[in-house]
Amino acid sequence: MPSSFTSEAPRQGVASADAAGNHHLSRQLTLRDLVLSQVLTVVGSSWVGLAAGLGHAQTLVWLFAFAVFYAPMAVAVYFLNREMPLEGGLYVWARRSFGDTVGFLTAWNIWAYGLASIATILFQIPSEFAFMIGPRAAWVPESHTTVFIGLAFLLAALALSAIRGLALGKWIHNVSGASMIAAFALLIFAPFWAMAHHVPIHFTPFELHLPHTDPNSLALIGQTLFAAAGLEYIAIMAGEAKSPSRDIGRSILIATPIIIVMFIFGTASVLAFHEVTGVPINYIAPIPQTLRLAFGSSTLGNLVARGVILLLQIRILGASSYLFTGVSRLPMAAGWDHLIPEWFSRLHPRYRTPTNSILVAALIIAALIVLGSAGVHAAVAFNLLNNASTEFYVLAYLAMFAIPVIGLKLLRKRIPTWAIVICAVGFVTSMAIFALNAYPFDGSSKLLTFATEILGTTLIVNLIGYAFYRSRSLRHSIKP
Numbered sequence: 056m057p058s059s060f061t062s063e064a065p066r067q068g069v070a071s072a073d074a075a076g077n078h079h080l081s082r083q084l085t086l087r088d089l090v091l092s093q094v095l096t097v098v099g100s101s102w103v104g105l106a107a108g109l110g111h112a113q114t115l116v117w118l119f120a121f122a123v124f125y126a127p128m129a130v131a132v133y134f135l136n137r138e139m140p141l142e143g144g145l146y147v148w149a150r151r152s153f154g155d156t157v158g159f160l161t162a163w164n165i166w167a168y169g170l171a172s173i174a175t176i177l178f179q180i181p182s183e184f185a186f187m188i189g190p191r192a193a194w195v196p197e198s199h200t201t202v203f204i205g206l207a208f209l210l211a212a213l214a215l216s217a218i219r220g221l222a223l224g225k226w227i228h229n230v231s232g233a234s235m236i237a238a239f240a241l242l243i244f245a246p247f248w249a250m251a252h253h254v255p256i257h258f259t260p261f262e263l264h265l266p267h268t269d270p271n272s273l274a275l276i277g278q279t280l281f282a283a284a285g286l287e288y289i290a291i292m293a294g295e296a297k298s299p300s301r302d303i304g305r306s307i308l309i310a311t312p313i314i315i316v317m318f319i320f321g322t323a324s325v326l327a328f329h330e331v332t333g334v335p336i337n338y339i340a341p342i343p344q345t346l347r348l349a350f351g352s353s354t355l356g357n358l359v360a361r362g363v364i365l366l367l368q369i370r371i372l373g374a375s376s377y378l379f380t381g382v383s384r385l386p387m388a389a390g391w392d393h394l395i396p397e398w399f400s401r402l403h404p405r406y407r408t409p410t411n412s413i414l415v416a417a418l419i420i421a422a423l424i425v426l427g428s429a430g431v432h433a434a435v436a437f438n439l440l441n442n443a444s445t446e447f448y449v450l451a452y453l454a455m456f457a458i459p460v461i462g463l464k465l466l467r468k469r470i471p472t473w474a475i476v477i478c479a480v481g482f483v484t485s486m487a488i489f490a491l492n493a494y495p496f497d498g499s500s501k502l503l504t505f506a507t508e509i510l511g512t513t514l515i516v517n518l519i520g521y522a523f524y525r526s527r528s529l530r531h532s533i534k535p
Contacts, residue, residue, distance in 0.1 A: 080142065081407050083221040084296040089289055089306035090313075091232030092225075095377055096285035097310070098235055098317050100367050103242075104341025106279045106318070107325040111259065112266035116279050117319050124488070125283045127481025129311060131455050132287045133304045134470045140303065142294025143388030145287050149454045150392065152462030156524065159394050161454045162385045163520035164447040165291075169382035170416065171444035173213075174423035176375050177206050184368070199428060206424055209372070213379045214417040220406040221295050224380055231373020234366040239317045241363055242324050242342050245349035249328070256331050260323035270494065277491025280484060283314060284448065287455060291381045291388075342367065379416060386412040395527060443512035449489045450517070456482035 084092075106113045141147045145165065150158020181202045185192040195201055216224055246258035266272050286307055293299035325341050328334075328348040337344040343364045350356030387409035390400030399412045423440070459470045459478040467475065493506040 079407055080294045080402075081220055081222060082295055082297050083225055084289075084292065084302075086298075086302045086305055086309075088221075088225045088229060089296065089302055090309050091229045092289050092377060093232075093286060093306050093310035094235060094313060094317075095228055095232035095370065095373055096288050097283050097314050098239070099282070099374075100235075100238070100340070100342050100370070101338060102279070102282035103318065103321040103325050104336050104338045105275055106282070106322040107329065107336055107341065108275050108338070109266050109272060109279070110326065111262045111264040112272075113322045113326060114260060114319055115263045116266055116276055117315075117322065118263075120280045120283060121315060123480055123484045124280050125286075125311075125314075127456060127477045127484065128284065128286050128452070129307050130474045130477045131459060131481065132290060133307055134474055135455070135458060136290050136293065136303045137300055138466060138469060140290075140293045140296075140299035141388075142292065142384065144290030144293055145451055145455050146291070146385055146388055148458055149451075152458045152466065153454070155392070155394055156521075157454060158392075159389065159524045160517060160520055161451050162389055163524075164450045164517070166382050166385050167516055167520070168444045168447040168451070169378045170419050170423065171440050171447075173375050173378050173382070174420050174427065175441045175444075176371055176378075177209055177420070178424055178427050180209070180368070180371065181205060202428070203424075207421070209375075210417055210421055210424075213376055214413055216376055217379050217383050217413045217416075218403060218406060218408050218410055220403075220408045221292065221380070222406075224376055227373050227376045231370045231376075234369040234373070236313070236317070238342060238363050238366040238370070239321050241359065242345060243316075243320045245346060246324050246327050249331075249349055254331065256327050258323055258327045260320045274491055274494040277488055277494065281445065281449065281488045281492070283318065284452070286310075288377070288381055291384050340364075379413075379420075382416050383409055383413045386415070394524065439508055439512045440516075443509050443516070445492050446489060446509060446513040447516065449485050449492065450513070452485045453482060453489070456485060 106117060109116050135148045136144070139148055139151060143162070146158055146162035149161040181196045185195045188195075216227060246256055249256045250258070266276060289296075289306070290299075290303060293303065296302055321342075325336065325345045328345050329336050332348050334344075334348060343360050346363050347356060347360045350359045386395060386399035387402075388400075389395045390397045390409075390412075399415070400409060401411050402408060403410050456478045459467060459475045460482060493509045494502065495505040
């Protein structure tokens with residue numbers, strides 16, 4: 056990184072997160088690993104169901120989403136990582152541009168999002184496992200003992216994998232990313248299978264229709280706009296990539312067309328089979344549902360559906376591992392900058408991974424899982440945190456898009472004007488997403504109540520983070 060940036064950095068700049076090299080982090084990630092990780096983190100299975108809910112407007116909405124959010128995200132990540140290819144990613148970019156407070160809160164929101172997302176993913180696994188096995192496994196989600204033992208085992212495996220580091224973790228992420236590509240390949244192939252068997256299916260991935268403007272459609276559009284988020288997450292581990300300044304940008308260029316095809320063609324397949332059958336879309340598991348509609352209840356149909364559910368389960372576990380890696384690296388980088396106790400930055404003597412940060416993340420996730428099962432009121436709190444987690448992530452994106460627009464002047468001079476304009480578009484889009492996410496798109500909740508709960512939870516979590524940061528700063532300021 057140019058030394059001129061360091062001179063304008065906030066306090067403790069000399070010991071900031073570019074100290075990754077001084078801590079001898081193991082550089083494991085190649086271009087192939089980065090590309091598969093981009094697919095893993097960006098492409099989720101439920102998004103094609105939500106977008107299919109927009110009907111034949113799905114293609115236009117996807118193209119709009121790629122133009123006003125994905126493209127600004129890709130541009131911001133490309134240029135910011137090029138200038139600051141540092142462990143901690145967006146946290147470091149925000150801190151160097153806006154100071155310690157904004158940097159800490161950016162990391163706090165990504166950290167809170169990651170922890171809530173991992174807990175939610177793990178919490179859903181027993182139900183999805185039962186769905187894959189069939190009726191004889193219906194008892195599994197209802198058995199708290201079985202669920203807790205299974206989730207404890209998975210969480211311990213995630214923690215041990217994180218301690219072992221990306222030498223192992225990257226293979227988990229690669230297999231999971233490849234599994235997601237395979238599942239979508241089957242989903243996209245399904246309409247051609249149906250047409251070959253003379254099913255009157257209407258597969259139209261290139262139709263351009265305007266969406267409806269009713270509240271539910273607007274909420275679905277808001278969900279779709281943010282569906283392709285996640286390109287910046289790999290930059291958290293930039294200090295563990297073999298050539299971060301070059302390969303992270305290249306991974307974006309290679310992964311982008313793959314991601315676009317998966318989203319648009321996958322959604323068109325979901326929509327086609329639900330139109331021809333008249334079956335309502337299952338927003339939670341649209342891909343297994345669509346493949347069952349495509350291949351029927353025959354032996355082949357059941358085999359394909361269960362195989363895809365298995366692939367999606369592999370992807371879910373890989374995504375959990377990927378998120379876990381990120382949430383363990385953020386406290387490490389913040390500890391290097393003395394924003395939190397350096398205890399979080401202590402590394403394993405052999406694997407060079409932040410063992411204390413990993414332990415804290417595992418304990419918080421375990422507490423969240425217990426919270427989700429500890430009675431009605433606790434379950435409500437868990438769901439509120441889960442529903443608000445997207446807002447945490449959007450706040451981090453607002454910080455990222457603001458960096459090229461109003462961040463360090465020296466940095467802005469190094470970014471092309473056209474890229475700054477595109478990032479400004481991304482900032483406006485993120486503001487709209489933040490507002491739309493406070494709308495209950497399923498129509499089952501009252502608007503004012505839902506919005507108050509989501510925005511209130513977001514505010515409370517950020518106030519807790521700010522209070523922690525200020526208490527840490529005050530203790531530093533009164534030391535002799």
